[in-house]
Amino acid sequence: MLGEQQSHTNIKERQAGLEKMYPSWEKRTIATHFYKQCQQYNDYPLIMMPDKVVTYEEMWKEAYNYAKAMLHAGVAPGDHVAVLMENEPEYVALFIASSMVGAVVVPLNTQLQKEELTYMLHQSDANWLITHQYAGKQHHAKALEDIVSELQNDTESPFKKAVCIPNKGAAVPEIYMTWDVFLQGAEVAEEMELNNRWKETDNPDTTAAIIYTSGSTGLPKGVMLTDDMLLRSGFATCLTRGYEVGRRIYAPLPIYHVYFLQEGLFAASFVGGGMVTCHAFQPLQSLELMEKYQVHDFLAVPSMLVALLNRPEVKHTNLDHLYALLCCAAPSPVPLWKRAVDELQVTEIGTGCGATEAGSTTMLTEIGDPLEIISTTVGKVKTAGAAAHAEYGNKSVAYKVIDPDTRETLPDGSVGELAVRGNVVTEGYYKKPEETAFAKDEDGYIRSGDLGTIDEQGYIRLLGRSKDLYKVSGETVAPKEVEDIISMHPAVNQVYIVGVPDQLTTETGAAFVELKQGETCTKQEIRKLCREHVARFKVPRYIWFVEAEDWPLTGTGKIQKFKLQDIAEEKLNK
Incomplete structure (x- = not known):
């Protein structure tokens, strides 16, 4: 494949090729973006699972069908569609379909318990819930039966209906619309009606998703991100890391998280790339999938990387196509990076950092940075090319360091709280005006909660959380x-x-x-x-x-x- 031929070309050549492919930025909704990409890369694999492969063309057909089903079920423009699902191709199709009908996706963490999910369904004003019957070991359909019933019977609630996708052979509680019944609606809905809706709601500057922060500092907040923010952020990763056409990325990460969406799915979609994924990370299965699908790139967190390198099978797995590794979420020491280079034979390694508030990573180390830089910093602000903000040159965002107590901007080289603004940064948290006012100043800078410092070369070093x-x-x-x-x-x-x-x-x-x-x-x-x-x-x-x-x-x-x-x-x- 073309992607394989290009995989080891010079990073500068790959970046120049991307800038030629995308000389100017065209604002698009997620639906319109995938429509165009699915035409260009129709037979390229988009999602690869242990037991199935879905091409761009197949994904588009599925998404179009789901959008018709949504229309028939009564999903209105601006409706909030909460999605509680394991990693499956249907998840991506629902994301595209929601964009087509002008709905807002609210991805929910499948590891959360009933109380936490109840909070999010209420707080997000969810109109719809689409859930797998089971995710991991959790029987979500059963656990949420009472809350779904309560929401549907509450005349004050905006909630309309919950749809359950059976995946364990057990009976689905009666309160849910079954997946089969939901999909039957697609046979009745008119294509012209859907195309009209898509045209009416095709606005890249409206909220496309409300993504809840992971909750490492307390009650989660719903971050509002537009289509344009999500796609610009994805393109900046694609350009900074120099994705080649047909790049295959192994990401054993949950689809509900921005790490998968931005560094993986949206970034890869600009070059007809494919995502290899699974329900849950398992080291041995990971090696098998990377070999089976001839993966070029591995998105990981340090705990995954350690577990994978500790498997004796790593020495006997054919990873000839693998050359790139991005390991984020926590710092990794030099010895771990050295092991990764020696045992996986990767030549392009890096780390990065960011926040849901800024559409995932805003900073990445550069290809070729020494191990000392990769293990002690989180890189520089990503290059964004055509997706950049005019005020920041070829970047989408700018950082400054502030005093955590007074919010005063501190001089260069100071240690303080990092604050960021740019064209991928959220306008705020859904229905949380006080938290938004606390986080965001009048110039649009949003505080990250991370303590850090920025050196003369622009490398950012994190020193913990300000609340820590x-x-x-x-x-x-x-x-x-x-x-x-x-x-x-x-x-x-x-x-x-x-x-x-x-x-x-x-x-x-x-x-x-x-x-x-x-x-x-x-x-x-x-x-x-x-x-x-x-x-x-x-x-x-x-x-x-x-x-x-x-x-x-x-x-x-x-x-x-x-x-x-x-x-x-x-x-x-x-």
Whole structure:
């Protein structure tokens, strides 16, 4: 395939080719974008699963059919369609179909429990729910039966109907419209009616999705993103990483998360690329899928990368086509990157960072950056080419560093909270005016919650979350600084520190430490290491050793520090 021939060409040549393909930016809705891409790349695979492959042409036909079914069911322009589904091609088709009928997609995290999902269905003013009967081990159709009934019977609620896709052979609760009945509506709906609706609602500057933040800092907020924001962000990744035509990307990440949508699906769609995915990450299956589909690129989080490299089968798997690796969500040390390069033979490695508020990553390391840069920074602002904002040259966004308390802009080189603005940055949080006002200033800069610094070359270094800061006898401590020191101990696999109340010093540090398999280490060793490198007040008073399965994680493998805080305070109260 063309993609395979181009895969090892120079990054600059690939980027120049993309700029030639997209010399100017044409604003499009997600439906119109995929309509055009599906014509150009009709027989290219778009979604590859362990047991099925869906081409661009097949995806378009499916999406068009779903849009007719939505129209017949009564989905109105501006309706909010909550989607609670495992990774399946239907998910992508529903995203495109919703855009075609002018609806707003509300992707829901399948790992959430009933209480959390109930909050989101209420808070998002969901009009529709489309759910898999089961996702993972959770029987969502059963768990949400009561809330669906309550919403449908509440005359004050905007909720209309819930549709259930059976996927385990069990009976579907009667409160749901079944998937078969929903799809029968497509046979009745008129094509002309759908085409008229699509034309009426074809506005790239209206909200296309409300995507809830992962909840690593408390109650999730619904980030409103337009079609144009989502596509510009995807194109910036495509250009910065130099995607070639037909690029195949393995992403064992949930479709509901911006990491999959932006760095994967939308970015790949500009070059007829394909997404290889599965229901849940399994290291051995991952190797098999990358070999089967001759994958070029692997999107991962550090925990996935470690698990994959620890499989002995990695040495006997044919990964000749794999040359690129993007590992985000948490910092990875130099030894892990070295292992990835040695064992996977990848030649283009990188990391990045961003936020749902800015349509996923806004910064990426550059191809060819040394390991030291990749392991200590999250890169520079992405190149955006035709999708850029005139004010920022060839970028979509600009960053500055502010004082977390006063919001005052700090001088170059200062440490403070990172704030971002640009043409991919949200207007705010759905129905949360106070949170929006707190986050966004009059110039359009939205605070990230990340502490960091920007160096002279534009590389951004993260130093933790601003909410993670705590004060010991009036002295401010950034946990990331101390975590980095403890991580230097050869026995330590990972460490996270939170501030806990203390009668003597107001607050003090509590460290959760996971050791490498088979390694030993004492609290005294860790304290000694800290005292050698940081001021005494920064040395955590409490140290607890934990196992890998003890970490409270978000759906994308991030540690939920607010839950660690609760665990720490619970331990201390005992």
